[in-house]
Amino acid sequence: MNPVKSVRLALALLVLSFAAASWAAGGSVRLDRAQIDVGDPVSLQAGARSFVNYCLGCHGASLMRYNRLRDLGLSDSQIRDNLLFTSDKVGDLMAIGMTRQDGKAWFGVAPPDLSVIARSRGADWLYTYLRAFYRDASSPTGWNNLVFDRVAMPHVLWHLSGQAVLEVREFRSEGEARAAQLQSKAFSTIAEQGEGAHKRFLLRSMRVDVPGSLSPAKYDETVRDLVNYMVWMAEPAQQSRVKIGIAVILFLVVLLVLTWLLYRQYWKDIH
Numbered sequence: 001m002n003p004v005k006s007v008r009l010a011l012a013l014l015v016l017s018f019a020a021a022s023w024a025a026g027g028s029v030r031l032d033r034a035q036i037d038v039g040d041p042v043s044l045q046a047g048a049r050s051f052v053n054y055c056l057g058c059h060g061a062s063l064m065r066y067n068r069l070r071d072l073g074l075s076d077s078q079i080r081d082n083l084l085f086t087s088d089k090v091g092d093l094m095a096i097g098m099t100r101q102d103g104k105a106w107f108g109v110a111p112p113d114l115s116v117i118a119r120s121r122g123a124d125w126l127y128t129y130l131r132a133f134y135r136d137a138s139s140p141t142g143w144n145n146l147v148f149d150r151v152a153m154p155h156v157l158w159h160l161s162g163q164a165v166l167e168v169r170e171f172r173s174e175g176e177a178r179a180a181q182l183q184s185k186a187f188s189t190i191a192e193q194g195e196g197a198h199k200r201f202l203l204r205s206m207r208v209d210v211p212g213s214l215s216p217a218k219y220d221e222t223v224r225d226l227v228n229y230m231v232w233m234a235e236p237a238q239q240s241r242v243k244i245g246i247a248v249i250l251f252l253v254v255l256l257v258l259t260w261l262l263y264r265q266y267w268k269d270i271h
C-alpha cells in the first residue's frame with residue numbers, strides 16, 4: 001500500500017472509531033425533555049429566584065447583570081428585595097464571593113461560570129442532570145449523578161427533591177434492558193459491562209427513599225423553571241431579537257411596495 005493510501009485509511013479508521021465511541025457514550029443516555037418556554041415570564045422569574053438562591057453560592061454568572069432581570073418584568077425594588085444576596089447594586093454582575101482557588105480547594109474542581117451553560121450543555125441535559133442526583137457514600141460529597149458520574153457538585157436541591165438511592169438491574173441482552181427502560185417512566189441509563197459470555201447490561205435508575213418538601217411533579221416544575229431561566233440567561237436578547245427581526249422584515253416589505261410603486265411611476269410614460 002502506498003503511503004498516501006495508508007494515511008487515508010488510518011484517518012478513515014480514526015473518524016469511524018470516534019463516531020463509534022460517541023455512539024456508545026451517547027446511546028445509552030436518553031435525556032428527559034425540558035419543556036422550556038423563554039416567553040413565559042412567570043416561569044423565568046421563578047427560575048431566577050431559584051438560581052440566585054441555590055446556585056450563585058458557588059457558581060457565578062458573570063455575563064449577567066441583575067438589572068437585566070427587568071426584562072423579565074421585575075422592578076428594581078423587586079430585584080433588590082428578593083434577589084440581591086451576593087452584591088448590593090442592581091447594576092452589578094451576578095458574580096460570587098468564592099474564588100476559583102477556594103472552589104478548587106473545597107470541591108476538587110472549581111464550579112464553572114454558568115452564564116452560557118445552557119448553550120454548551122443544552123436544556124435537556126441540564127433538566128435531566130438536576131433531577132439525577134442520588135446518594136453515594138463512596139463519593140466525597142456523599143452524592144453522585146446518573147448523567148455526570150462522580151460529579152464534584154453536591155445535590156444542593158435535596159431538601160426539595162428528597163433523597164434518592166441508586167437501583168441497578170442486570171440484564172443479559174441489550175434488548176431486555178431497553179424494554180425494562182421503556183416500561184419505567186423514571187429517568188434511567190444503560191451501561192455495558194464485561195466481555196463475551198459475561199457481558200451484562202446494567203440498567204441504573206433512582207428511587208426516592210426520603211421524600212423532599214416538594215412532590216416529584218412540583219420538583220420537576222421547579223427544575224424546569226430553573227433551566228428555562230438558564231436558557232434565557234445564555235441569550236437574554238433572544239426575545240427582543242425575534243421582535244427586531246419581524247420589524248425589519250415588515251420594514252423591507254413596505255419598502256418593496258414603495259419602490260415598486262415608484263418604479264411604475266418612473267416608467268409609466270416610456271413605452
Ligand code: HEC
Pocket residue numbers: 050051054055056057058059107109110111112114117121126129130150151152153154156157226
Ligand atoms: C456547593 C457548591 C455548588 C452549588 C451551590 C451548586 N453547584 Fe453546580 N457545581 C459545583 C461544582 C464543584 C461543579 C463541578 C463539578 C465537576 O466538574 O465535577 C458543579 C458543576 C455544575 C454543572 C456542570 C457544569 C459542566 O458542564 O461541567 C452544572 C450544570 C451546575 N453545576 C449547575 C448548578 C445549578 C443549576 C445550581 C443551582 C441549583 C448549582 N450548580 C449549585 C458546585 C456547586
